[in-house]
Amino acid sequence: MKIYHTIHEILTEAAKQFGDADAIRYKIGPNEIEKKSYRQLLADSERFSLVLRSLGEEGSHIAVTGPTSYPWLVSYFGTVNGGSVAVPLDVSLPAEEMCELIDRADVTVFVFDETRKDVAELAKERCPKLKYLISIQSEAKTDEIYSFSQLLREQEGNAEMSPEPEALCTIMFTSGTTGKSKGVMLTHRNLAENATCLDMRIPSRTVLLSVLPIHHAYCLSMDILKALSLGSVICINDSLLRVAKNMKLFQPDMILMVPLMIETLAKKLESTTWLPPAVIKSKVFGKNLHTICSGGAYLNPDYLDFFARYGITILQGYGMTECSPVISTNVSWNSKKGSVGKLLPNCEAKVVDEELYVRGSSVMTGYYKMPEETAETLIDGWLKTGDLGYVDEDGFVFLTGRKKNLIITKNGENVSPEEIENKIGEHRLVQEILIREHEGVIEAEIFPDYEYAKKKRVSDMEKTLQEIIDAYNKEAPLYKRVIRLVVRETEFEKTTSKKIKRF
Amino acid sequence: MFEKLVDIIGNYVEAEPETIQPESRFMEDLGFTSFDFMSMLGELEDEFEVEIDQQEAANIRTVQEAVDYLEKLSVKAAE
Numbered sequence: 001m002k003i004y005h006t007i008h009e010i011l012t013e014a015a016k017q018f019g020d021a022d023a024i025r026y027k028i029g030p031n032e033i034e035k036k037s038y039r040q041l042l043a044d045s046e047r048f049s050l051v052l053r054s055l056g057e058e059g060s061h062i063a064v065t066g067p068t069s070y071p072w073l074v075s076y077f078g079t080v081n082g083g084s085v086a087v088p089l090d091v092s093l094p095a096e097e098m099c100e101l102i103d104r105a106d107v108t109v110f111v112f113d114e115t116r117k118d119v120a121e122l123a124k125e126r127c128p129k130l131k132y133l134i135s136i137q138s139e140a141k142t143d144e145i146y147s148f149s150q151l152l153r154e155q156e157g158n159a160e161m162s163p164e165p166e167a168l169c170t171i172m173f174t175s176g177t178t179g180k181s182k183g184v185m186l187t188h189r190n191l192a193e194n195a196t197c198l199d200m201r202i203p204s205r206t207v208l209l210s211v212l213p214i215h216h217a218y219c220l221s222m223d224i225l226k227a228l229s230l231g232s233v234i235c236i237n238d239s240l241l242r243v244a245k246n247m248k249l250f251q252p253d254m255i256l257m258v259p260l261m262i263e264t265l266a267k268k269l270e271s272t273t274w275l276p277p278a279v280i281k282s283k284v285f286g287k288n289l290h291t292i293c294s295g296g297a298y299l300n301p302d303y304l305d306f307f308a309r310y311g312i313t314i315l316q317g318y319g320m321t322e323c324s325p326v327i328s329t330n331v332s333w334n335s336k337k338g339s340v341g342k343l344l345p346n347c348e349a350k351v352v353d354e355e356l357y358v359r360g361s362s363v364m365t366g367y368y369k370m371p372e373e374t375a376e377t378l379i380d381g382w383l384k385t386g387d388l389g390y391v392d393e394d395g396f397v398f399l400t401g402r403k404k405n406l407i408i409t410k411n412g413e414n415v416s417p418e419e420i421e422n423k424i425g426e427h428r429l430v431q432e433i434l435i436r437e438h439e440g441v442i443e444a445e446i447f448p449d450y451e452y453a454k455k456k457r458v459s460d461m462e463k464t465l466q467e468i469i470d471a472y473n474k475e476a477p478l479y480k481r482v483i484r485l486v487v488r489e490t491e492f493e494k495t496t497s498k499k500i501k502r503f
Numbered sequence: 504m505f506e507k508l509v510d511i512i513g514n515y516v517e518a519e520p521e522t523i524q525p526e527s528r529f530m531e532d533l534g535f536t537s538f539d540f541m542s543m544l545g546e547l548e549d550e551f552e553v554e555i556d557q558q559e560a561a562n563i564r565t566v567q568e569a570v571d572y573l574e575k576l577s578v579k580a581a582e
Contacts, residue, residue: 483531
């Protein structure tokens with residue numbers, strides 16, 4: 001296995017080696033599959049680099065949003081391999097929030113899935129630096145919106161690019177502890193070496209089903225970059241509703257998942273206990289699945305034994321966007337239950353005041369235009385992970401808790417409690433609020449303004465507060481929704497600086 | 504449709520069928536995770552031969568809302 005230093009190297013080498021073999025498979029009808037070869041993927045992404053050059057936006061910041069799709073991948077590779085900077089955005093974000101990120105990341109070109117046309121419309125008013133809007137689905141240019149396929153058709157030839165390993169290539173947003181998301185700046189070397197420095201002994205032409213959101217570093221680095229470097233077949237899951245169906249359709253050998261998904265699948269397996277394990281496995285996952293890589297959040301190690309009964313190995317790993325993202329992973333021939341695996345070969349760790357610090361070629365260069373936050377997180381090249389843990393004598397990493405005030409949900413999303421507290425706290429009836437994770441869901445504890453309630457003749461406090469939460473939930477992405485409410489009768493205990501004591 | 508839905512809910516959470524009411528909320532009352540919910544919708548697509556829009560479905564909170572949504576889709580599919 002070769003270590004690559006740029007994403008351009010990964011794609012061009014894979015195209016040389018695997019040429020006309022399938023790189024990507026995706027659904028175009030309920031049971032109809034479209035295929036794209038390595039050669040096609042490279043050619044189309046070079047066309048997109050030429051599109052950016054023709055628009056005069058080579059080297060600019062290009063945002064892309066949408067579910068995983070072939071055009072999404074073409075936009076991404078065309079952007080980064082052409083010397084521009086990709087800004088992948090969460091397709092489920094509210095329009096206002098997405099516009100704020102587009103503006104803060106100095107984006108000039110916005111490539112979007114038609115389901116988020118609302119963002120494109122709003123961005124026209126809100127994002128003065130934005131020059132071009134490109135719709136992934138539209139067939140021809142209309143008004144001010146360009147058509148992705150039309151732009152691509154107009155270009156032919158080789159983009160002749162070779163970006164430097166140290167060149168910034170991707171800005172990925174992650175929740176900050178203060179409630180303001182931070183743009184993690186990653187170079188070609190950061191991402192390419194993260195994806196290729198560890199030989200996981202995965203044979204070429206391994207079929208994998210990509211089910212995680214593409215704007216996540218874990219999905220981009222492992223499902224896409226690593227898979228392409230190995231000559232895998234990447235099958236795109238078209239909707240979270242259809243994971244079960246797509247497993248049967250694409251018959252993958254491997255899947256990357258977050259603990260939330262693994263837990264649901266375990267329930268599925270459990271609900272059909274009367275059949276032999278091999279039959280159940282085949283019914284739920286298809287015949288070929290042998291490995292699930294888990295990352296993004298804590299997974300109860302008991303699931304490892306549970307899935308082993310069905311002949312499926314779960315490899316638990318650990319990482320964060322700031323480290324492109326993988327820091328450590330278990331591998332099939334060397335793992336420890338309860339550990340998040342051994343450090344990647346390009347990563348070293350130390351423990352300072354119980355907190356894990358890591359250093360290596362995948363550590364970000366900083367947060368985009370946030371020097372203070374960068375200085376707080378990067379200390380002499382060491383990345384403060386915010387996780388408490390240790391490395392044992394065999395080099396396995398164990399995590400014991402969190403230092404930063406950030407909720408890591410079971411689907412690997414980082415949620416800032418302050419962000420939700422600020423939003424719900426805007427309501428006059430909410431005097432004090434604390435957001436925390438409780439039994440796997442987000443819980444709000446509220447001390448209402450009883451004086452105000454009296455004035456407004458609020459008769460059912462719980463019902464009224466629930467309505468406030470419902471209104472917040474309606475606008476929030478699924479993973480940021482508040483599921484439980486606790487109403488307090490007394491004020492929260494405070495620290496000396498008059499802040500609510502969290503723990 | 505309500506009874507069928509109660510059956511399918513049982514594949515995802517350990518709720519006694521008699522405790523599942525039309526006004527029961529999937530996540531808050533029945534203990535669904537967001538991915539349980541998505542997976543159940545996928546199963547409902549097959550069961551009722553409809554196509555569910557993920558974004559529209561994200562607004563469903565209660566069992567009754569799911570029944571209403573499925574009925575609307577079934578009518579559409581029959582047209």
